[in-house]
C-alpha cells in the first residue's frame with residue numbers, strides 16, 4: 001500500500017508538493033534551448049559517477065546499465081545522463097519518475113528535442129512506491145528531492161532497496177547553514193497563515209520579501225539567489241515550499257546510514273576539509289586528526305556557505321573506493337579546459353578555485369604544467385612519464401603527480417579512469 005494511504009499528514013504534504021510542481025515546474029526550462037547547450041552538473045555527471053560509485057571503471061563499457069532519475073523534475077539530470085550515454089555509445093536504460101505531470105511534459109519535450117527518447121521510460125507517481133518495481137538500478141540520481149518528502153528516511157530506504165549491490169546514488173539535499181534566512185521566511189509565511197498555494201501564495205510571499213529590512217538574514221545571505229535569478233519557480237521553490245527541510249553534515253551521515261548506505265564523498269571534497277579554510281597548525285592539529293565525518297562537520301561550520309550537500313553513496317557492504325594514481329590509471333579533466341589550466345599554472349605556480357563566494361589558492365608542484373599539458377584523457381600516468389625528456393626520477397614524478405592530483409580531484413577538476421580488468 002502506498003505510504004500516503006497510511007498517513008493522512010503525508011497525503012496533504014505530498015499533495016502540496018505535487019501541486020507546487022504542477023504550477024511551477026522546477027527548474028524553469030525551455031525545450032528549445034536544447035539546440036543551444038547541454039546543462040551538466042553534479043550529481044550525475046557520468047565521469048563523476050564512475051569515479052565515486054564505480055571506482056574508476058565504467059560499467060557501461062561492459063554491458064547495459066540501468067539508471068533511475070528519481071524526482072526528475074524538468075529533466076536536467078535525465079537529459080544530461082541520456083546525452084552522455086549516447087555520446088559514449090553506452091547501452092543505458094533510463095527510468096524517470098516524478099509526481100508532477102507538467103514537469104514531466106517539459107522533461108519529455110527536452111528528450112524528444114534531442115532524439116533521445118528510445119531508451120527513456122517516463123513514469124508519473126511517487127518513487128517511494130515505484131522505484132523497486134522498476135529496479136534494480138546501477139545508478140540512481142535524486143537531486144533536490146528527498147528533503148521535500150514527508151518522510152525522507154523512508155524515501156532514501158526505498159531508493160536503497162531499488163539499487164543493485166554494486167550500484168550507487170548521487171544525491172543532493174539542502175544544507176542548513178548556507179540557507180540561513182530561508183527558513184525564517186518560511187516560518188514567517190507559516191505564522192501569518194499565508195495563502196496555501198498557487199499565484200496568491202507567490203504574490204503574498206513576494207510582498208513579504210520586498211518589505212523585509214536589510215538586516216533580515218535572508219537579505220544578508222549572499223549564498224542563495226534562486227529567489228532573485230530563478231523566476232517565479234525559483235522564488236517559490238526557495239522560499240515558499242511547504243515541505244522542505246535542510247541537513248547538517250552529521251545528519252547527512254545518519255540519513256545515509258539508516259538506509260544501509262555508505263557515504264563515499266561529498267562534491268566538491270575540498271569544501272568538506274578544514275584545511276581548505278584554515279592554515280594555522282595549532283588549530284588544524286585539533287581539526288584533522290579525527291574521522292572523516294567529524295572533519296566534514298567542522299568544515300561545514302567553518303565555511304558557512306554550504307547551501308546544499310551533493311554526495312555519492314554506495315551500499316554499506318560495498319567496499320569500492322575512488323581510484324588513486326597508479327602506473328596504468330588514465331587522468332582526465334572535468335569541467336575545465338586542460339591546456340588553459342596548464343598555461344595558467346605555468347604562469348602563476350598556483351591554481352585558484354572559487355566555491356560559492358570563497359576563493360581558495362593552492363600552490364602546485366613544479367612539474368604540474370608539464371604534466372597537465374600531456375593529459376589527453378587517453379594516456380596513462382606511466383605513458384605521461386615516458387614522454388618526459390629528460391626524465392625526472394620516477395619517485396619524484398610520482399610524488400608531484402600525487403600532490404597535483406590531490407588538489408585537482410578535491411576540487412572536482414580531474415579524475416582517473418582505470419583500464420578494464422583482463
Ligand SMILES: C[S@@+](CC[C@H](N)C(=O)[O-])C[C@H]1O[C@@H](n2cnc3c(N)ncnc32)[C@H](O)[C@@H]1O
Nearest residue numbers: 021071072073098099100103126127143144145
Ligand atoms: C526541486 S525539484 C528537483 C528536480 C530535479 N531533480 C532537478 O534537480 O532539477 C523536485 C522534484 O521532485 C518531485 N518529487 C517530489 N516528491 C516526489 C516523489 N515522492 N516522487 C517523485 N517525484 C517527487 C517534484 O515533483 C519535483 O519535480
